[in-house]
Amino acid sequence: MWTELDQETPLVGLGHPPGGFTHGQLGSVLLAELPFVELTNLRGEPGSPGFLAAVLDSIGSELPTTPNTVATSADCCAMWLAPNEWLLRSTGAQPTDLARRLDAALGRQFFAATDQSSGYSVIRLSGPHARAVLAKGSPLDLHPRAFGVGQCAQTLHFKTSVLLRRLDLAGQEAWEVIVRRSFADYAVRIMLDAMEEYLGPGVAPGSSSH
């Protein structure tokens, strides 16, 4: 399924550059689509004997049990979604077939591991104005005091549900936004609109200079 030659992201309507859609400047605010990220939804009872250990074995990362926090390993980031639900975002360059690995490792457990890679889009906003752009559509307090690195939150961005995660890219403030595929075009277009005041005139969507 990863070998299809002409796989399209939902942002195809904004242009179709190889490597994903980007817009803006890192010195101000840069929006970048990270196409075809592997995402796996995992459900299970953390209190069930052996469950957490088996997951740790399989993905090399603890599952966070504190609400709205993140645990990371070499090639995976586990985000808390609910007391019995996590989103596992692969961070390596290649898909790691997480769902199948979890199936094998948790065979006798009460759980569900579902590949949702094609159901979501992953967008990264970085730069000094990234937070201000995001704040325009967010009911959350995004100040580092309230929302630091290592935290995630499911919330609204304008009218659509998103999963936000704060990143630390070599000291540069950055955010990852995971949004349902069918709302990705909406979410990105409204972010482009929000970015406009921070970018100089004449920067058309689709161009980038990072």
Next chain:
Amino acid sequence: MSNRYSIFSLIKNGLSHNEKWGQAWRSPEPRREYDVVIVGAGGHGLATAYYLAKVHGVRNIAVLEKGWLGGGNVARNTTIVRSNYLWDESARLYEKSMQLWEGLSQDLNYNVMFSQRGVLNLAHTLQEVRDTQRRINANRYNGVDGEWVTPEQVRDIVPIINLNTRYPVLGGSLQRRGGVARHDAVAWGFARAADALGVDLIQNCPVTNIRTKGGAVEGVDTGKGFIKAKKVAVVVAGHSSVLAEMAGIRLPIESHPLQALVSEPVKPVIHTVIMSNAVHAYISQSDKGDLVIGAGVDQYTGYGQRGSFQSIEHTVQAIVEMFPTLSRVRMNRQWGGIVDVTPDACPIVSKTDIKGLYFNCGWGTGGFKATPGSGWVFAHTIAHNEPHPLNAAFSIDRFYNGHLIDEHGAAAVAH
């Protein structure tokens, strides 16, 4: 009527610098006993008192009001009058009301400024087109006027509309006899006319308990003492559940905040009432130029006469989408009322299990248009201890026997 309003009384009082107008109604102290005590001096309660006195000859009536006369939902609605409901039962009830509206100013000798400027319900999807045309057909079978209008006709009626929105306007239904009335004047007109027939209107008189004995009503305890009554009729909209609890009755009602807002006055741009369920907005323009906009109910129950900001925001977004030219109009005021919502979005006008106790409630978001009709059938129910044929279907019993009248979404009820 001692103080009859006419061209002659206008001239006469004009000659005396308008200093000798009499009081529009008395403010009496309550007597110890009445034949009928009506709880709630809103539009429906005052209309009930008026028709009880006028049509059924009951003169020993008190209307008790917790706050001031006409200070609840009759002062807080968006003044829309229409009768294009889907189901037979509702269409007939609201059409009766419409017919009373058409003669109301003359009947009350009070100008309620009823203006039949038409009500336009827009359809934005193919399914809505089908539903709307079905409703127009149903309306016509029930003698309610209605016609399908094309997008071009919609543009002729409302030139400032943007037909090609995200949900394009594919047409709509137009009830030409629908329109607006001056909401406060409706309360005042009924109050004045009822007072002239001897009805005691008693303000600042909260009811604190409904006394019953042996399954029959005895009277009410109030802020002004116990008032004995052969019959007690409760018409208190958002507070119906509170009064019902006093009598030990359960109601299928939840009270929600419903908000509305008006803009600064602008020149005439909207000459009719425009409603859209799909994008959820309704708008009209008052005679003094304010754009009158209704929002949706808040999701939670509440008695606070105020709601959440996002309900207003949602409605304004829809208005601006449909009428981009209004995007920079400033809003002047915003307020909330408490609406009593039933599971089938239809009212309860009914006897209860307690002899001599009657409830008129559950009008939800659309009670204003029904004001005269509601009073008409409720007065009949109280006077005869039996429902009028027009409200027989609107009894509390329908929630036990299953004969609901499901107007949710069916009758262009936007919420």
Next chain:
Amino acid sequence: MLVIRCPWCGERAETEFNYGGEADIVRPTDAEHLSDREWGDYVFMRKNTLGLHREQWVHSHGCRRWFVAERDTRTYQFKSYEKLGAHAMEKS
């Protein structure tokens, strides 16, 4: 707009939540033996309390958990929150 404290996620804006009506309504287990009166009471009749009201909310755009809150329907102030039922994690 209300600020609602999800028992899992903390304080969030009302727009992330959906209201679920009166709490503590228990579905009758012997529905087939109920009278129309009893069934109607269960399905339709509501307390619609003026004052402190126990009610259900769901954090729809967040963790999607249901919970019970006590809120004053006059002031809209929340007085308390509790998780719905006992979670397996707490039982173990």
